[in-house]
Amino acid sequence: MSAKRSAGLLMYRRDAGNLEVFLVHPGGPFWAKKDKGSWTIPKGEYGDDEEPLAAAQREFQEETGFVAAAPFVELGSVRQKSGKLVTAWAFEGDYDPVDLVSNTCEIEWPRGSGKRLEIPEIDRGMWFSLESARIYIREEQVPFLYSLQDCQPRSG
Numbered sequence: 001m002s003a004k005r006s007a008g009l010l011m012y013r014r015d016a017g018n019l020e021v022f023l024v025h026p027g028g029p030f031w032a033k034k035d036k037g038s039w040t041i042p043k044g045e046y047g048d049d050e051e052p053l054a055a056a057q058r059e060f061q062e063e064t065g066f067v068a069a070a071p072f073v074e075l076g077s078v079r080q081k082s083g084k085l086v087t088a089w090a091f092e093g094d095y096d097p098v099d100l101v102s103n104t105c106e107i108e109w110p111r112g113s114g115k116r117l118e119i120p121e122i123d124r125g126m127w128f129s130l131e132s133a134r135i136y137i138r139e140e141q142v143p144f145l146y147s148l149q150d151c152q153p154r155s156g
Contacts, residue, residue: 003083007056008043009068010075010144011093013127019152020127021145022095023137024063027102027123029109039136041088041144042122052087063122065101069093075147080140088141090148097125 011022023039025031031038042063046055053072060068072089079085102122109117128136133145 003079003085004045005052006043006045006084006086007052007059008041008086008088009056009060009072010041010088010090010148011060011066011068011095012090012148013092013094015127019130019149021130021133021148022093022097022125022127023133024100024102024122024125027120028107028117029119031123036135037137037139039126039128039133040138041086041141042125043086043088045084053089056087056089062103064095064125065099066093066095073148073151075144075151078140078143080138086141088144090144090151097127100125 013020013022024042025039042060044055044059044062046052057068060066068091070091072091075088075090077085077087100122102120104118105121106116106118109115130145130149134142137145
């Protein structure tokens with residue numbers, strides 16, 4: 001069996017010349033008290049019948065309620081601790097985190113209890129400076145921030 005694959009989008013904007021990125025925080029009781037190192041790009045799994053970039057756009061809209069617009073810049077892939085391969089693209093956008101509306105999913109909680117709980121896949125989103133994002137994003141996804149920074153035109 002091959003490792004699961006996921007595709008996602010990293011939205012960015014320039015605020016007073018500084019690059020900022022939009023990250024999301026997973027919903028549900030497992031993540032409720034986790035902050036630094038737990039934020040992520042909006043992403044989700046896809047099958048052999050779906051193009052990764054199309055999946056990334058779909059997942060971004062499902063998890064945030066926002067629509068991503070081209071052009072998209074490929075940021076590469078990372079392997080998460082779970083073994084999942086995550087491929088990401090960046091695009092420029094500027095949505096207000098207050099307007100975020102996430103889809104929901106059902107989980108078993110507590111694990112092994114047989115009890116089902118419906119939770120938002122994402123409980124909030126926030127804009128971060130690149131410096132702050134490196135602290136809050138999942139460690140395995142930090143390379144996406146460097147890839148974004150490397151493909152930005154230098155000002156001045």
